[in-house]
Amino acid sequence: VLDAAEALFQAGGLPAASIEAIAARSGVAKSTIYRRWTNRATLLVELLVEIASKSAPVPEGKEAMAALRTELRLIGQSVNGPAGRLLASLASEAHHDPDVRTALLEQLIYPRTDATAKVIAQAQASGHIRPDVPPRLIVDMLVGPIFYRLLIQHEPVTERFVKQLFDEALEGLRPKRAARG
Amino acid sequence: VLDAAEALFQAGGLPAASIEAIAARSGVAKSTIYRRWTNRATLLVELLVEIASKSAPVPEGKEAMAALRTELRLIGQSVNGPAGRLLASLASEAHHDPDVRTALLEQLIYPRTDATAKVIAQAQASGHIRPDVPPRLIVDMLVGPIFYRLLIQHEPVTERFVKQLFDEALEGLRPKRAARG
Numbered sequence: 001v002l003d004a005a006e007a008l009f010q011a012g013g014l015p016a017a018s019i020e021a022i023a024a025r026s027g028v029a030k031s032t033i034y035r036r037w038t039n040r041a042t043l044l045v046e047l048l049v050e051i052a053s054k055s056a057p058v059p060e061g062k063e064a065m066a067a068l069r070t071e072l073r074l075i076g077q078s079v080n081g082p083a084g085r086l087l088a089s090l091a092s093e094a095h096h097d098p099d100v101r102t103a104l105l106e107q108l109i110y111p112r113t114d115a116t117a118k119v120i121a122q123a124q125a126s127g128h129i130r131p132d133v134p135p136r137l138i139v140d141m142l143v144g145p146i147f148y149r150l151l152i153q154h155e156p157v158t159e160r161f162v163k164q165l166f167d168e169a170l171e172g173l174r175p176k177r178a179a180r181g
Numbered sequence: 182v183l184d185a186a187e188a189l190f191q192a193g194g195l196p197a198a199s200i201e202a203i204a205a206r207s208g209v210a211k212s213t214i215y216r217r218w219t220n221r222a223t224l225l226v227e228l229l230v231e232i233a234s235k236s237a238p239v240p241e242g243k244e245a246m247a248a249l250r251t252e253l254r255l256i257g258q259s260v261n262g263p264a265g266r267l268l269a270s271l272a273s274e275a276h277h278d279p280d281v282r283t284a285l286l287e288q289l290i291y292p293r294t295d296a297t298a299k300v301i302a303q304a305q306a307s308g309h310i311r312p313d314v315p316p317r318l319i320v321d322m323l324v325g326p327i328f329y330r331l332l333i334q335h336e337p338v339t340e341r342f343v344k345q346l347f348d349e350a351l352e353g354l355r356p357k358r359a360a361r362g
Contacts, residue, residue: 092273109335137345145325151332154290164318172353
């Protein structure tokens with residue numbers, strides 16, 4: 001079902017990925033689809049979560065700062081691919097469809113923000129990031145400029161941009177010398 | 182004409198602000214409207230530019246750092262009002278309407294980014310911001326997280342958020358002590 005949804009979205013964007021079309025392409029009955037997903041929004045956001053968890057997983061088992069740098073680099077790459085296109089479409093639809101808005105926040109944005117905030121808290125605990133800055137503010141400082149470029153499209157999200165963003169944002173978040181010594 | 186467009190948008194969002202409805206409400210003929218604006222997108226973006234230039238003007242005649250701080254505070258306030266709603270609607274429409282996308286970038290985003298980048302260049306010239314960081318990157322670091330919150334709506338844009346964002350972003354952009362001394 002998700003494969004069918006992905007193929008339809010790739011071919012014709014969100015309008016093409018209706019439950020009817022997904023049912024026809026996957027050979028799964030609409031009633032069966034609705035047993036698994038309450039509505040089209042939850043299905044499409046699950047597809048996005050699946051694509052994003054492959055193209056930009058939250059890195060695990062790494063030192064926190066390396067994990068953060070890797071995560072940001074992968075997010076930067078994946079906004080230029082299918083995950084970025086689907087996120088931009090769903091974010092735009094979320095503006096007039098409360099189901100899409102709820103699904104996007106609850107299935108993707110909140111869990112993902114929590115996961116990244118946890119890595120930031122580890123970096124704070126290990127003394128790499130100042131502990132007085134709220135982790136959620138840091139998440140938005142790091143990913144906000146990337147998604148701003150994705151959603152407004154005024155400038156491309158290049159690898160260089162993401163690297164500079166990470167370096168400059170972290171520059172001010174490093175513990176002060178005085179505090180360390 | 183712009184007043185009519187604004188009233189219609191406030192009452193019923195973008196769908197309500199059609200050229201037909203704007204013509205009917207303002208008493209100005211459609212042909213006259215089309216002589217002044219090539220399409221609906223340029224008219225609506227001009228309305229947004231007008232609202233934004235009142236609610237969050239680029240501050241002039243101030244010391245650069247104070248100007249930047251004021252600008253960010255006003256942007257933070259105005260995304261919670263009519264300017265924010267109209268920008269979010271147009272950004273979402275820009276995703277499938279190239280006219281809206283072009284109008285939004287050329288009439289609002291590019292000129293505004295240029296204006297803010299100019300103030301940042303002044304702050305770099307006066308030694309308040311490190312001169313090795315591209316001004317446009319700094320613009321996106323400052324406004325990106327605000328517009329990310331506006332467009333995804335996962336967290337409100339509070340005054341406290343904007344203040345912390347400004348302070349933390351600028352922290353790492355300050356010239357190093359060693360370089361000053």
